[in-house]
Amino acid sequence: MNNVFVYCEIEQTTVQEVSQELLTKGRKLANQLGVELHAVIAGTGIKGKVEEQILPYGVDKLFVFDDDGLFPYTSAPHTDILVNLFKEEKPQITLMGATVIGRDLGPRVSSSLTSGLTADCTQLEIGDYEDKKAGKHYDNLLYQIRPAFGGNIVATIVNPDHRPQMATVRSGVMQKALYEGNAKGEVVYPDVKKYVSPEAFVVKVLERHVEAAKNNLKGAPIVVAGGYGVGSKEGFDQLFQLAKELHGEVGASRAAVDAGWVEHDRQVGQTGVTVHPKVYIACGISGQIQHIAGMQDAGIIISVNNDPDAPINQIADYIITGTVEEVVPKLIKYYKQNDK
């Protein structure tokens, strides 16, 4: 009762990284609240294959639902599992990835339980809340912090009276880490038929095609990113060359993606990938808030822009005033000359 739950997502038998990131965050929240961290996973043929991908992140109890029809994911069976499990377990907090699956499942579960859900949180904290109108004080609520209005404001949302407090978080926003403390590590295998009605299996997946990510943007130590100021698809070739020299990856702003100069999976920002590189080289990126939301935690930010007043310069460590066309080839040239 009253614990923190994380719904773990899988592809075949591989637990998704976003779920592990949330387990690490969930562990911290559970420690702060003095409760246990529980995890739930549902799939087909996963018993014995997923436990070691989940328990090391500090899980006290793992619920493994393994039966035919639970992979590939469809909405109704997974909803039944969570709704019925939560009715028994009464968690105070539930976290899931802001992925296609999490954003399909979360709202359905929250509507079934009439509990609040906040999508795409960028921070989760524990704190108090004063409802002045009702004259009520609440201790230890989950602050669900997220950008709103296209990223122009940041809102802190609370669910004072309904449980669980549910939140989704995008991949890469939290950082995963194996847990160094002691967790109970208990695993249970509930009978799926007690949780899922046979009618839940009416939506059929006829065909499915999934490819592994084509780049390692999310985990790259150095990101060379281009925006509208790069000017063309050919301009991006220079960025790819610089990234190759630096053993980094190429990222992009939405403007460059929308212009068709670079693939969609390289978009950095609130609606793209969140990156935490050691070095972020922003080439011709003006720095719209929704872009900055995806890269502001970079160690060193270098901005190349011919507009000295570009908003991104406010958060840059190095501001190079010049065009991408002019500056990037020089960076490549002098890096080659000086790197031993």
Place this chain on the structure above:
Amino acid sequence: MSLKIVVLAKQVPDTRNVGKDAMTAEGTVNRAALPAIFNPEDLNALEQALRLKDQHKGSTVGVLTMGPPRAGEIIRQGLYRGADTGWLLTDRKFAGADTLATSYALATAIKKIGNVDIIIGGRQAIDGDTAQVGPQVAQKLGLNQVTYAEEILKVENGKATIRRHIDGGVETVEAPLPVVITVNGSAAPARPCNAKLVMKYKYASCHMERKGDEPWAELYNERPYLTLNQWSVADVDGDDAQCGLSGSPTKVKTVQNIVFQAKESKTLTGSDEDMQSLIKELIEEKIIG
């Protein structure tokens, strides 16, 4: 088979093109400075609905929206493209709704409309980006849901076959009707407004949009189709407690304008000297290399 289709659409501030005057000095959103538009992914949803109408003789498409009286514009935009009818849910009691209370209101209206085969809307609205309303409407109606749809491939024998986007790929699913579908921005764009339909419906409006002194007011008596459906909580037999602020489990604790901490930074030119010394500095400090 003929289909009865309801499109869920929302009028939203255009958060993608935020100008400098979009935020007030106090750090709140200046809604008046943002143009109100048809939520982009709802237009993708409207297109999928209209294509089904084209393919299935005798089908109807209606646009359901919730908002202030001026959101009647969303229904007109639907009619201009080929929708048959629309409903505006408008009532002060709906104000302050979070996604759950919004879903309750929409689900209640859909029950009132009755016998709907397909409920279709955009994946998410650009003012909130939550993607929650579609699945929550489905849950409230006890219907199946298919989210992130890119194309409705066919509807036959009481089943819809839908191609949808998933993380890292695509899948094709088959779902029995009635079904709730949310459409991804990667789906086909909406058709343009049809000039004849614009002529036909340009004066269409809800009662609350009218001042009563319009020069064309007489038309409203002659042409009943110019009066759009306008529904309050009571009109859809809604429960006040589940609408608006009181029906919303989530509360906004604080809202902050984003302020970036200006960093101490080095400013360089793009000259050869500056670039060479920058690279040397980064290598020496083991930042790169």
